[in-house]
Amino acid sequence: EDSIVPAAMYEPLVKAFGDAKNQVSLFKDIVLKLPRDNRATLLLMIDFIILVATNQGNQMDMSGMVTALSSCLLRPPRHLQERISAASNVFAIIMFFATNRGTFFAPEVSSLTQFLPPDDPALHQPYSNDKAEQPQQTQQTLQTLQTQQTQQPQQPQQSQPK
Numbered sequence: 001e002d003s004i005v006p007a008a009m010y011e012p013l014v015k016a017f018g019d020a021k022n023q024v025s026l027f028k029d030i031v032l033k034l035p036r037d038n039r040a041t042l043l044l045m046i047d048f049i050i051l052v053a054t055n056q057g058n059q060m061d062m063s064g065m066v067t068a069l070s071s072c073l074l075r076p077p078r079h080l081q082e083r084i085s086a087a088s089n090v091f092a093i094i095m096f097f098a099t100n101r102g103t104f105f106a107p108e109v110s111s112l113t114q115f116l117p118p119d120d121p122a123l124h125q126p127y128s129n130d131k132a133e134q135p136q137q138t139q140q141t142l143q144t145l146q147t148q149q150t151q152q153p154q155q156p157q158q159s160q161p162k
Contacts, residue, residue: 004038004045004073005030013093024103027096031104042097045073049098066094 005013009030016026031039049069053062060068070091097104 004042005034006038009033017092024100028104042073045069046094046098046101049094050101053098062095062098066091066098070094 012026012030016023016030019026031042034042049062049065052060053065070093073094
């Protein structure tokens, strides 16, 4: 299974961590170069980490959530695994995104449309997991309503009492 960050982008990711002065701008460049679906998945997972970590009834804090999900989100290629170990940089990368979410992803924009170009038609359509089912469900609902209306006998209007 592929990683959210393509293999070719791990070198720039390591470089971004080594450059404290330009770290944020380098990370922004990396995020913007991710394929659209990967950006959406990354933001969704970061939002999920934050949501769970900030839920007061949950026992999992931000660090625990990042630890649990780091290996799912980032899978460095073998030749870079020594430089990006699961115990250090992968954790740090995800924690960096999660703790600086507002820097990389505007809070008022939907997770799934944040990095679409302004002219992308997907920006003007609500996201739904079941897009294919919606028209059929709507049609079935309309048919059900029409059937119910035609089956109910029309009651004559009662005249007002005098």
